[in-house]
Amino acid sequence: QVQLVESGGGLVQAGDSLRLSCAASGRTFSSNAMGWFRQAPGKEREFVGGIRHSGTTNYADSVKGRFTISRDNARNTLYLQMNSLKPEDTAVYYCAARSSGFVYIDPARYDFWGQGTQVTVSS
Numbered sequence: 001q002v003q004l005v006e007s008g009g010g011l012v013q014a015g016d017s018l019r020l021s022c023a024a025s026g027r028t029f030s031s032n033a034m035g036w037f038r039q040a041p042g043k044e045r046e047f048v049g050g051i052r053h054s055g056t057t058n059y060a061d062s063v064k065g066r067f068t069i070s071r072d073n074a075r076n077t078l079y080l081q082m083n084s085l086k087p088e089d090t091a092v093y094y095c096a097a098r099s100s101g102f103v104y105i106d107p108a109r110y111d112f113w114g115q116g117t118q119v120t121v122s123s
Contacts, residue, residue, distance in 0.1 A: 002026035002112050004095050009117030016085050016121070022078040022095030022114055030073035033098045036080045037107055038091035038119075045094070048080070050103030058103055063089075085121045092116040 008020040020036070035050035049059040049069045057069050068081040078095050096110035104110075 002097075004097060004112055004114035006093065006095050006114040006117040009093060009119045011120045011122065012085055014086055014121055014123050017081070017083045018085065018119060020080040020082070020093055020095075020117060020119075022080075024076045024078070024097065024112075028073075028076055029078075029097045030076070031101060033101050033103045034071065034078045035096050035098075035103060035110060036067075036069060036078075037094045037096060038089075039094070039116075040091040043091075045107050047105035047107070048093070050105075051078070052103055053101050056103075060105075082119070085119075087121045087123045089119060090121050091119060093119050 003025045004022055006022050031053045033052050036048040037045050038048050039045040047060055051057045051069045066084045070079045094116045095114045097112040099111045
């Protein structure tokens with residue numbers, strides 16, 4: 001049974017940093033694309049960033065330069081380092097994995113999802 005479990009969310013002030021982790025179990029995702037999404041109340045789930053098996057990353061314009069995605073294939077873990085957080089970054093953050101190697105911004109392209117972790121940024 002495949003599981004993705006996010007951790008590291010919390011309540012922080014604007015300008016602070018957080019690092020989210022996503023631990024995968026049940027299968028290895030070292031050859032697969034993985035991504036981070038977020039969903040704020042009343043809004044659709046949106047792409048934050050993704051990483052290919054090669055380590056190539058891409059990001060939404062709203063987080064570019066502030067957020068960094070990395071992966072540790074030996075630990076089967078995905079990370080999201082978030083710096084210079086803003087109140088508009090407040091959302092539930094989800095990690096997701098695809099069954100193939102390309103990153104897509106469409107959440108429907110992802111096959112496995114975590115349960116989400118809340119990030120709240122106060123002004």
